[in-house]
Amino acid sequence: xxxxxxxxxxSYIDKNTPVHRLTGASKLLMVxxxxxxxxxxxxxxxxxxxxxxxxxxxxxxxxxxxEMKMIAGFLVFILAMNTIITYxxxxxxxxxxxxxxxxxxHIIGRYYITQEQLFxxxxxxxxxxxxxxxxxxxxxxxxxxxxxxxxxKIGVNYKIAYSVTLALRYIPTVMREYREISxxxxxRGVDLSKNVKITTRVRGMVSIMxxxxxxxxxxxxxxxxxxxxxxxxxxxxxxxxxSRPFKxxxxxxxxxxxxxxxxxxxxxxxxGGRFLNPFV
Amino acid sequence: xxxxxxxVKTIVAIGIGTAxxxxxxxxxxxxxxxxxxxxxxxxxxxxxAVLFGPIAGLIIGLAGHILTDLHFGWGLWWSWxxxxxxxxxxxxxxxxxxxxxxxxxxxxxxxxxxxxxxxxIHVISWGVIAxxxxxxxxxxxxxxxxxxxxxxxxxxIITTAVVGTILLFAYSKAKPKTGSLSKDR
Numbered sequence: 465x466x467x468x469x470x471x472x473x474x475s476y477i478d479k480n481t482p483v484h485r486l487t488g489a490s491k492l493l494m495v496x497x498x499x500x501x502x503x504x505x506x507x508x509x510x511x512x513x514x515x516x517x518x519x520x521x522x523x524x525x526x527x528x529x530x531e532m533k534m535i536a537g538f539l540v541f542i543l544a545m546n547t548i549i550t551y552x553x554x555x556x557x558x559x560x561x562x563x564x565x566x567x568x569x570h571i572i573g574r575y576y577i578t579q580e581q582l583f584x585x586x587x588x589x590x591x592x593x594x595x596x597x598x599x600x601x602x603x604x605x606x607x608x609x610x611x612x613x614x615x616x617k618i619g620v621n622y623k624i625a626y627s628v629t630l631a632l633r634y635i636p637t638v639m640r641e642y643r644e645i646s647x648x649x650x651x652r653g654v655d656l657s658k659n660v661k662i663t664t665r666v667r668g669m670v671s672i673m674x675x676x677x678x679x680x681x682x683x684x685x686x687x688x689x690x691x692x693x694x695x696x697x698x699x700x701x702x703x704x705x706x707s708r709p710f711k712x713x714x715x716x717x718x719x720x721x722x723x724x725x726x727x728x729x730x731x732x733x734x735x736g737g738r739f740l741n742p743f744v
Numbered sequence: 745x746x747x748x749x750x751x752v753k754t755i756v757a758i759g760i761g762t763a764x765x766x767x768x769x770x771x772x773x774x775x776x777x778x779x780x781x782x783x784x785x786x787x788x789x790x791x792x793a794v795l796f797g798p799i800a801g802l803i804i805g806l807a808g809h810i811l812t813d814l815h816f817g818w819g820l821w822w823s824w825x826x827x828x829x830x831x832x833x834x835x836x837x838x839x840x841x842x843x844x845x846x847x848x849x850x851x852x853x854x855x856x857x858x859x860x861x862x863x864x865i866h867v868i869s870w871g872v873i874a875x876x877x878x879x880x881x882x883x884x885x886x887x888x889x890x891x892x893x894x895x896x897x898x899x900x901i902i903t904t905a906v907v908g909t910i911l912l913f914a915y916s917k918a919k920p921k922t923g924s925l926s927k928d929r
Contacts, residue, residue, distance in 0.1 A: 630759025
């Protein structure tokens with residue numbers, strides 16, 4: 465994956481930070497638990513805690529500035545789009561959820577700005593901010609081969625874990641192949657641009673996908689034969705070159721993120737629902 | 745666990761299929777009109793699910809969609825990830841018994857079955873399951889998610905039914921079948 469460079473956004477960057485030193489399994493559990501608790505709750509305080517935590521991790525893991533810039537631009541775009549679309553489709557969603565209506569001012573037609581709507585959309589934005597950096601941190605700080613070991617460690621069957629590693633390993637390869645086939649077909653007159661009819665574009669796409677699939681099926685046969693020759697899958701378990709033993713800090717991180725899920729559920733019980741309602 | 749029974753070939757197919765799903769979802773799109781593009785990852789997902797079975801379809805859908813979401817950088821949108829897995833699984837189950845390697849996809853009945861399956865699967869998954877999960881998990885407004893789901897299912901039906909059928913048919917034609925050799929006299 466290192467060959468894929470920074471533009472894939474999924475690539476491991478070798479550094480020595482506390483986040484890099486955590487085992488892959490505990491990072492994976494942390495990402496899963498944190499995004500799960502951000503998914504469950506709409507409690508503003510809890511969401512704010514998760515946002516702060518993931519931004520601290522972001523800084524500690526020293527993700528390069530260039531990646532941050534790209535992500536930040538994208539983040540702002542997605543948040544803005546989402547906010548606008550949600551408002552256009554459901555300007556009264558907040559009123560429906562919180563059960564009260566405090567108008568601030570009237571724009572046009574059925575579009576009012578209400579405190580409830582602002583609060584609801586603010587919470588939605590926090591939810592995005594909470595889950596967004598987490599996955600990126602995981603991929604930037606975990607080596608692909610340790611990723612398979614960590615999937616296996618948290619209970620995913622090693623065969624499935626291995627196929628995920630295969631996917632990560634072969635993304636750059638199939639990308640290169642796609643580019644080659646696409647250029648070869650374009651040299652032969654295939655046009656995918658807006659200059660031709662949509663049906664021609666679809667047919668052009670098929671003429672790229674078909675050779676890609678045929679070579680991929682061949683590749684599958686070759687890899688599968690090589691793996692069978694080495695007796696892959698004969699045993700119920702396997703060991704991993706990259707797996708590391710848990711340290712104290714790993715247990716600490718797992719416990720902390722598990723506690724946040726508990727907090728999300730407890731808050732749900734205290735607030736009498738997923739939403740914290742300041743309007744009653 | 746079910747995974748222990750998977751053949752080595754299926755495991756490799758899951759890996760390569762996931763890589764291809766990601767590639768098609770992220771880099772291979774054709775413009776339709778302003779700001780709208782057509783992507784073909786669900787045609788590929790259907791292809792792999794028909795060839796390698798429901799478990800392969802399920803995992804390619806889940807893992808491929810997760811990688812795509814990560815790469816777009818908008819975080820993991822779990823409701824649609826789950827639905828991608830469901831789509832792959834459903835194609836594997838509903839097309840069970842059609843042995844493409846032995847030329848069974850060249851029959852008219854198999855092709856019609858595939859097109860009907862695409863329509864049913866995409867309407868139920870994007871038009872019903874995805875919006876309902878959006879509402880349950882993310883408390884999104886109902887009219888917004890159902891409109892999104894409707895658009896997604898129409899696009900996916902078209903790409904899967906057209907491109908998926910062509911790919912499966914062409915692959916089946918290109919593959920040498922058992923007993924296709926005859927002795928020269």
